[in-house]
Amino acid sequence: MTQQASKKTRTRFAPSPTGFIHLGNIRSALYPWAFARATGGIFILRIEDTDVERSSQAAVDVIIEGMRWLGLDYDEGPFYQMQRMDRYKAVLAELQAAGHVYPCYMSVAELDALREQQMAAKEKPRYDGTWRPEPGKTLPPVPAGVQPVLRFKNPQGGSVVWDDKVKGRIEISNDELDDLVIARPDGTPTYNFCVVVDDMDMAITHVIRGDDHVNNTPRQINIFRALGKAVPVYAHLPTVLNEQGEKMSKRNGAKAVTQYAVEGYLPDAMVNYLARLGWSHGDDEIFSREQFLQWFNLDHLGKSAAQFDEAKLRWVNAQHLKATADEKLAELVQPFLTALGVTGWDAARLARGCGLFKDRCSTLVDLAGWLQLLVTGGQASSADVSTHVTEAVRPALAKLAVALGRCEWNKAAIAAAIKQVLVESGLKMPQLAMPVRVLVMGTPQTPSLDAILELMTREDVMARLKID
Numbered sequence: 001m002t003q004q005a006s007k008k009t010r011t012r013f014a015p016s017p018t019g020f021i022h023l024g025n026i027r028s029a030l031y032p033w034a035f036a037r038a039t040g041g042i043f044i045l046r047i048e049d050t051d052v053e054r055s056s057q058a059a060v061d062v063i064i065e066g067m068r069w070l071g072l073d074y075d076e077g078p079f080y081q082m083q084r085m086d087r088y089k090a091v092l093a094e095l096q097a098a099g100h101v102y103p104c105y106m107s108v109a110e111l112d113a114l115r116e117q118q119m120a121a122k123e124k125p126r127y128d129g130t131w132r133p134e135p136g137k138t139l140p141p142v143p144a145g146v147q148p149v150l151r152f153k154n155p156q157g158g159s160v161v162w163d164d165k166v167k168g169r170i171e172i173s174n175d176e177l178d179d180l181v182i183a184r185p186d187g188t189p190t191y192n193f194c195v196v197v198d199d200m201d202m203a204i205t206h207v208i209r210g211d212d213h214v215n216n217t218p219r220q221i222n223i224f225r226a227l228g229k230a231v232p233v234y235a236h237l238p239t240v241l242n243e244q245g246e247k248m249s250k251r252n253g254a255k256a257v258t259q260y261a262v263e264g265y266l267p268d269a270m271v272n273y274l275a276r277l278g279w280s281h282g283d284d285e286i287f288s289r290e291q292f293l294q295w296f297n298l299d300h301l302g303k304s305a306a307q308f309d310e311a312k313l314r315w316v317n318a319q320h321l322k323a324t325a326d327e328k329l330a331e332l333v334q335p336f337l338t339a340l341g342v343t344g345w346d347a348a349r350l351a352r353g354c355g356l357f358k359d360r361c362s363t364l365v366d367l368a369g370w371l372q373l374l375v376t377g378g379q380a381s382s383a384d385v386s387t388h389v390t391e392a393v394r395p396a397l398a399k400l401a402v403a404l405g406r407c408e409w410n411k412a413a414i415a416a417a418i419k420q421v422l423v424e425s426g427l428k429m430p431q432l433a434m435p436v437r438v439l440v441m442g443t444p445q446t447p448s449l450d451a452i453l454e455l456m457t458r459e460d461v462m463a464r465l466k467i468d
């Protein structure tokens with residue numbers, strides 16, 4: 001067994017709470033969560049809130065609520081970077097004591113001038129090492145009254161290599177990396193340094209994150225090495241594009257994850273859909289959470305950007321709705337009914353209603369809409385009324401109202417009453433069923449007549465069948 005395989009997996013999701021988390025972001029939680037669960041490991045939530053101006057508690061709440069809704073449970077955390085500043089400063093001091101860090105007094109104006117000069121010479125802008133101490137080198141005189149930044153002494157020569165689980169082997173020459181600022185003039189550590197300290201302290205074995213961070217990785221690896229720590233395995237996930245093919249972002253209309261709960265999506269369907277946005281298991285499109293966890297590994301992560309497709313999400317949700325037990329759906333649809341003001345269902349009747357309509361629905365909102373029609377009746381279009389509720393069928397409708405007024409109120413008795421009216425009036429089932437559906441539900445497209453009538457009260461049916 002390799003050393004890596006013998007270690008317990010520890011993964012993390014490290015969002016910055018600078019906006020409401022959308023589907024593209026939460027996929028970066030799903031994979032590390034799934035990998036931890038699939039390997040019996042630990043999943044950690046870390047909130048990267050050092051951008052104080054742009055971070056908000058409301059955004060943290062959406063992250064936590066979205067993860068709770070999707071069932072992406074974490075074993076440790078949430079840890080907040082702002083609460084770990086003392087720790088970062090202590091590690092910074094260690095690194096400084098070991099000679100990996102040096103103060104740099106270059107002013108912003110000097111840095112700008114350097115950049116312009118390099119651009120004019122068609123060179124890549126980079127810090128030129130003016131303040132980097134070297135044996136035998138004389139540093140410029142320290143300017144008075146200037147608080148220096150601290151820079152990390154990046155190794156010179158050689159390269160940083162890692163075997164990315166998505167992108168394959170990546171090699172970056174150290175000559176491309178300048179000496180990174182790891183502490184600001186006020187002593188606060190910068191982003192890349194905090195990430196390394198956290199990943200080190202949290203003993204992260206696998207960093208699974210968006211590929212917008214791939215440029216940070218060689219710098220982070222060099223800091224790990226300077227600290228004498230093992231470097232985690234990296235997997236950089238390709239971007240999620242929106243339906244227009246742009247990078248998904250709240251600026252171009254991406255919805256907060258929690259909005260999908262409001263729109264009646266099922267957590268397992270979302271997990272299924274998100275899983276397929278960048279990972280595959282053969283041709284399987286519909287799978288349960290358990291199957292996903294059984295199958296998930298880092299070997300089948302996709303290399304190209306995935307594109308969000310709402311129609312497909314609805315289809316996936318419809319498949320999960322259909323596969324969900326009626327009793328479970330009854331629980332899930334309850335809040336949607338309450339929101340519509342439709343109350344007072346007994347659990348068994350609600351479950352039967354769910355069973356009857358679930359095949360016709362893409363979301364819980366659709367399902368609640370159908371169930372509402374049972375209770376309130378529906379407003380039929382005048383076209384449906386004139387097509388189906390004809391003069392010819394009226395006598396039969398009156399007979400049906402009488403028969404339904406007398407029979408027992410269960411599906412078999414209602415079916416028998418309908419049958420009796422058909423025999424007496426010489427009509428075929430659709431000739432009677434269509435007008436009844438239009439009158440009781442407002443639409444000719446419903447499941448079988450006896451099944452829907454049984455779910456209504458006798459009084460409602462009688463009232464809706466009354467025509468003048």
Ligand code: GLU
Pocket residue numbers: 013014015016048195208209210213
């Ligand atoms: N905080 C970063 C982000 O929200 C993620 C950093 C990481 O995963 O290393 O994009």
